[in-house]
Amino acid sequence: MGKLKVALYWAASCGGCEIAQLMIGEKILKLVEAADIVFWPVAIDVKYKDVEVMPSKSIDACLFNGGIRNSEQEHVAKMLREKSKIMISYGACAHEGGIPGLGNLHNKERIFQTVYFDTPSTDNKDKVVPQPKFQVPEGELNIPVFYDSVKTLHHTVDVDYTIPGCPPEERTTWLALEALITGKLPPKGTVITHTAKAVCDECLRRKGEKKVKAFYRTWQKVPEPETCLLEQGFLCAGVATRGGCGALCPQANMPCTGCYGPVEGVADQGAHFLGAVASIIDSKDPDEVKKIVDTIPDPVGTFYRYSLPDSLLRRARIK
Amino acid sequence: MSWEPKIVGFLCNWCSYRGADLAGTARMKSAPNVRIVRVMCSGRVEPAFVLKALELGADGVLVLGCHPGDCHYAEGNYKAMRRFPLLKKMLAQMGVEDDRVRLDWVSASEGDRFVAIVNDMTEKVRALGPFARNS
Numbered sequence: 001m002g003k004l005k006v007a008l009y010w011a012a013s014c015g016g017c018e019i020a021q022l023m024i025g026e027k028i029l030k031l032v033e034a035a036d037i038v039f040w041p042v043a044i045d046v047k048y049k050d051v052e053v054m055p056s057k058s059i060d061a062c063l064f065n066g067g068i069r070n071s072e073q074e075h076v077a078k079m080l081r082e083k084s085k086i087m088i089s090y091g092a093c094a095h096e097g098g099i100p101g102l103g104n105l106h107n108k109e110r111i112f113q114t115v116y117f118d119t120p121s122t123d124n125k126d127k128v129v130p131q132p133k134f135q136v137p138e139g140e141l142n143i144p145v146f147y148d149s150v151k152t153l154h155h156t157v158d159v160d161y162t163i164p165g166c167p168p169e170e171r172t173t174w175l176a177l178e179a180l181i182t183g184k185l186p187p188k189g190t191v192i193t194h195t196a197k198a199v200c201d202e203c204l205r206r207k208g209e210k211k212v213k214a215f216y217r218t219w220q221k222v223p224e225p226e227t228c229l230l231e232q233g234f235l236c237a238g239v240a241t242r243g244g245c246g247a248l249c250p251q252a253n254m255p256c257t258g259c260y261g262p263v264e265g266v267a268d269q270g271a272h273f274l275g276a277v278a279s280i281i282d283s284k285d286p287d288e289v290k291k292i293v294d295t296i297p298d299p300v301g302t303f304y305r306y307s308l309p310d311s312l313l314r315r316a317r318i319k
Numbered sequence: 320m321s322w323e324p325k326i327v328g329f330l331c332n333w334c335s336y337r338g339a340d341l342a343g344t345a346r347m348k349s350a351p352n353v354r355i356v357r358v359m360c361s362g363r364v365e366p367a368f369v370l371k372a373l374e375l376g377a378d379g380v381l382v383l384g385c386h387p388g389d390c391h392y393a394e395g396n397y398k399a400m401r402r403f404p405l406l407k408k409m410l411a412q413m414g415v416e417d418d419r420v421r422l423d424w425v426s427a428s429e430g431d432r433f434v435a436i437v438n439d440m441t442e443k444v445r446a447l448g449p450f451a452r453n454s
Binding site for chain 2: 105107249266267268270271274275277278279281282283286289290293296298299300303306311313315316317319
């Protein structure tokens with residue numbers, strides 16, 4: 001068998017996924033032994049037009065990170081889908097929209113208003129905002145069209161596998177790459193992790209009955225290092241999040257933020273996290289419940305930190 | 320054809336569903352807009368049920384359970400009571416109007432209360448108009 005052909009791409013993401021891919025360390029030598037990297041904008045100089053002329057399905061696997069925020073990303077996602085036998089959604093943004101997906105609380109108009117006018121350091125007297133088309137003497141210039149919503153990769157093209165995480169842990173990345181190299185890939189649609197259970201399953205903290213009178217953010221109180229963070233009132237997403245990361249954040253005294261996405265069989269991670277959190281409120285008095293709920297200032301940003309575009313409602317309605 | 324609000328009602332088996340039943344057997348008239356799903360307890364209604372109903376085409380979601388203190392399972396309706404304020408706070412951020420989602424209590428003997436809540440909610444959702452889903 002010849003070498004595999006692998007493509008890597010970034011869309012609406014921060015670049016952390018590229019670093020995560022390099023975090024496999026010397027195992028990258030095993031990867032390049034088994035595979036040729038034919039497209040990787042961050043590292044090698046291959047242009048879109050070079051990909052365009054590749055035959056259909058000539059790439060064995062594409063690792064695609066980042067959500068779909070503009071027309072360029074959508075175009076490349078569709079092109080790479082057509083050229084690739086296997087499309088792998090890499091990282092929380094491709095998987096569920098990720099942090100940029102919180103932009104779905106707003107729309108293009110509001111985002112542009114903030115970015116090009118309202119931020120204190122912006123000096124935009126001529127009220128210039130990006131135009132997708134612009135006429136210059138040399139001809140027409142084009143930039144990608146910015147969309148109202150961030151979409152996940154699987155809402156845009158057919159996805160075969162998902163490697164979750166923000167960014168994916170080294171062991172998760174390698175689990176998938178090893179399966180790819182050895183040809184032992186799981187059934188289509190699998191989210192590739194070491195476990196399909198929740199983060200709590202890997203978390204070593206002591207877990208007891210959960211009854212909470214107030215919720216805290218990490219700057220408000222130092223967590224006690226051995227008891228379940230949720231029991232202490234920290235909004236730890238471990239209960240609603242797929243494990244496989246090794247529960248690293250709770251071990252470092254930080255609540256899980258939910259980057260590995262929902263556990264198997266759950267459609268809406270945020271709703272499950274919200275349900276779990278609300279159920280441990282220790283009160284039967286509606287007024288007190290409301291007071292306790294008010295200690296959570298940003299429910300969407302907390303419960304859907306990485307998954308708003310993949311939630312049941314997908315985005316906020318804006319009038 | 321004029322638009323009619325579609326409301327999904329999750330009614331607990333022990334109080335509210337029987338309250339609705341009583342309204343029916345007593346031939347009380349109520350707005351026909353609520354599609355009832357019987358659940359064993361209002362505590363069974365996960366936030367995801369409410370979101371799923373909205374996603375699948377509901378214009379409003381009504382959850383009815385036993386009055387606090389009367390739950391057949393002692394504590395179930397308190398779970399619903401704790402979830403709702405947080406769910407509604409989240410829905411407000413998502414641009415879902417307050418009147419589209421409602422939690423209330425109806426006992427097995429309160430057929431009239433069931434009718435009043437259904438009529439009130441139907442009118443409020445009608446005033447809001449269709450729930451436009453997001454693409």
